[in-house]
Amino acid sequence: MDITIHSSFLPQDDPDAAIAFYRDVLDFEIRNDVGFNGMHWITVGPAGQPGTNVVLYPPAASPGLTEDERRTITEMMAKGTYGTLLLATKDLDGAFEKLQASDADVVQEPTQQPYGVRDCAVRDPAGNMIRIQETPS
Numbered sequence: 001m002d003i004t005i006h007s008s009f010l011p012q013d014d015p016d017a018a019i020a021f022y023r024d025v026l027d028f029e030i031r032n033d034v035g036f037n038g039m040h041w042i043t044v045g046p047a048g049q050p051g052t053n054v055v056l057y058p059p060a061a062s063p064g065l066t067e068d069e070r071r072t073i074t075e076m077m078a079k080g081t082y083g084t085l086l087l088a089t090k091d092l093d094g095a096f097e098k099l100q101a102s103d104a105d106v107v108q109e110p111t112q113q114p115y116g117v118r119d120c121a122v123r124d125p126a127g128n129m130i131r132i133q134e135t136p137s
Helices: 015-025 067-079 092-101
Strands: 007-011 028-036 039-046 053-057 084-089 105-112 118-123 129-134
Touching: 015 028, 015 039, 015 053, 084 092, 092 105, 092 118, 092 129
Parallel strands: 007 053, 084 129
Antiparallel strands: 028 039, 039 053, 105 118, 118 129
């Protein structure tokens, strides 16, 4: 079986802030920006990897959610406990410098983890946890 990850979804509640973070800070391409009824679904992805996408979606648009569930999602987003994205780079220190210069919400500076990876963590404008792991050169 030949299966790849095409798209993963993360919530966003401010399209302009999401675009600024993913495009200007992480250097992702904006591949699609679809608006409907005042909401935006923004597809982003790393340059040179056209088959890997992250869809930043408005959680209010999820069908079948109750108001209590929407409130819980909003609260979890604010705490950074709802969505997570794991990224990788060969230059973790350079990536972290760019994150710091952007005033990103730094959660953890580059650290050697006891489970064998060196990584850092920030939150995107919606509160999603973004961990960036260093890959061997």
